[in-house]
Amino acid sequence: MFKLIMLLFVFFTYINANSSFKEELSYKESINLVRSIQDYGIKYGEGKQNVYVFVDPLCPYSRKFISMISKKPRMLSKYKYTIYLYEIPRLHSENTIAAVYNSKEPIETLLEIMIKNKKTSITPTQKIKTTLNAIVKVAQQLHITKRPSIIVEK
């Protein structure tokens, strides 16, 4: 009886582990997913090649990345960035993200926050929450854990 219980335990643990195993998306599927939320992205650059970037405005690495591309004219003329603001929970940047989306010129606000270290925040509206939820959903499907996360379209 004990053996049977142990066997069942092992079996269910295995099933559970498998079901929680990240399902790898193909490159095409990933691109389709990020495209599906394009309207929520902040556009930057005038190049032909699309780059989708997940950043947290308060993350130092994301800031370094945005600072680097903004300083290189070639990076802005060759690539067109769609920036998704995706919070790192421990940084509590939801209100800063909301301030960006709420501004008239989101890219300018974002650059001021990320490069010039401007401090601004608001409580997110329902509309902003919907936007953020959509981004979170896609990011989770893409298993994005790091910021910045970059997906380059062919």
Add this chain to the structure above:
Amino acid sequence: MYYNIPNINKHLELIIKYRKIIIFMFSFFAIVSAFLVQPKFLSSDELFWLNDSHEFKKTKMQNFQTYRQSKLIVHVKDFDDVALGDLQKLHSDLLNLEGVQKVSSLFSNDFICNEDNENNSGIVVVLNSKQIDTLKLKKLVKLEHNSYSNVVDKDFKTFYFYINSTKKLDLSKVTIPGKFTYINNISEINWNELSVFAFIFVSILTVLFRILFRNYIAALSAVFLLTISTILTFTAIILLTGIHTIHITMPFITITIGLVEFLYFYYRWHVSQYKTNELNALKKMLNRSMSPAIWTSILTFLGLGSLVFIDSDIIKLLSLSVIISSFMSYILNLTLLPAILSHFTLEHTHVPYAKLGYLITSNEVHYNKKFLFVFLSITYLLAIIGAFSLFSKTHNFFSLQVQNEQIELKIPYEQIDLELINSVKKFTEELQEKFEDEVSEVYSVVTLIESLNEASSETDELSEEAVLQAMFYIDLYDLDKKYFDENALSLTVDLFDINKLELLEWLKNYQNIELYFLDHNSLLSIAKYDQAILLTSSLLFALVIIGSIIAWIFRSYKMAFVGFSVNVVPIIWFGLFVTLFDIPLSLEMLIAMTISLGLASDATIHFAYKYYRLRYFGRSRKHTLEKVFFYAGIPVFIGSVVLISVFASLYFSQIESLQLIGLYSAILISISLITDLFILPVMLLSVDKFETTDKDS
């Protein structure tokens, strides 16, 4: 035929009648030729080789820039912050030198890592060595020393800088810390140094001829004839072929052949002075030497003539310089030499050293057939082993062992995508599998993409997404210029300790991707290797032809064996010498072999001609051999001693090519001389078809 005496009375009368005009006309022609048809002695011989290079033409067709590659090795006492600063500055200074396209060193390396040690960051960071302090740099290099073994030694005291440039570099204004060695494989011709060697040659010739002939006429007429012969030979070559570039070593071929031919004629005149009639010496000089001399020219022409049709400037020039200088010497010895010598009579014509010939004769005439058989058997056995090694293990024979070098390649592309990356990756893996530890690292955009992917993702596997992301980072960190341009990828192979020729052949024959060589060192090695194989095969063919013609001249098939053997013996024993000392076969060696072949075939004809002639007229074997030594052995001995001294002095040249030619020729001529004095006479005795007289026994 050898028993005919040519009638040269009318010819001699004409020469004496117009002797001043003849001297003036030859001098005039030579001066005019020297001014009007000037060969281009290139400041470096690299373009000379590259012009014949198929790989060089292939690279140029793609409009790829080719480079000279030099190596600077810097030794510092301690690798501290000061040394780091100095070495970084040196790297920048080298890059700023005129003509420098690329410098590979520890300070050109990019260290790729993730910004965050705990891997929370998605951004990949590319750090240049210049941005890292001494301690961190040491740590990074020690982690993966194999990847950096070509740029820094384990003890951090020796640093290597590989410089790709389009021009010769002047490092005099660059501050180099510590002790350094600069290795530039391209030898530049130093005209001052060459003038010194010309002076040494004339001095040796004058002193030796003064001692041996007790006059200055011999040396002066030799220098005069050799100068005119060399000028006219190269004028003829340029007019015939249209090739204006002359290899620095080629005048040595014409001088060598000219000198030996001159000595056969001059010596005969010198020793024929004792007769009361002044013309007698000139008559003897001409009618005894002209027949064998023309046969040596014909032999050279037929033996090496086929090489002229090979589509290679170097081989054409080599063979033509031997053929034309042989004919030119013949013409000058028949016209200019008697015109000069007719002005002089000699008082001291006794040659005491001729007794040496009698001594050798008395020993050789009772030669032991068994010894000859054993010697020839060993020689031919070595020849068979050598031929087998040459054609079955070509790379081992033509080895070029190098340490800490680089090969620069280009791979054309239409689009940098996963397919291209995978094909380059496959090539890299195959290369590393084939050559294992001999190749320390292969750098290309693939290495970079792999490093970027490793730093940004959890998987080593390259995907289309990973390539695109890596390309994005390459743009972000401006790394593209280092690894590719608009239409081709750059690839650098770091060599640790390897037979470079084997690797170059493998790369040349690699089928799956198109490869183009950029560095002149590799292009030169391939070109020299290709020419060396061609010339070796051609020399072997020439030996067979020479043997056959000698058989025809003396109407004896046994003489084919003698002719072939005497010519092949120096090459085979020299081959054994270089094999024992593990010296790789090179083109310099083959030029030395061409010189040796020219001399050996001349000696064979002159010795055999005199031997057959004297035996035909009923002289005993012993008497014949004495005469052969007196009339042919001594000029060969004198000529060889002069040439050995001159070639040996070339060994002290700063130009590597000349050093090697000097060393190899000196050794080969020495073996040739021993063969002429000790093997050839014995072989002539062994194939003697004439009846034995009482005196022989």
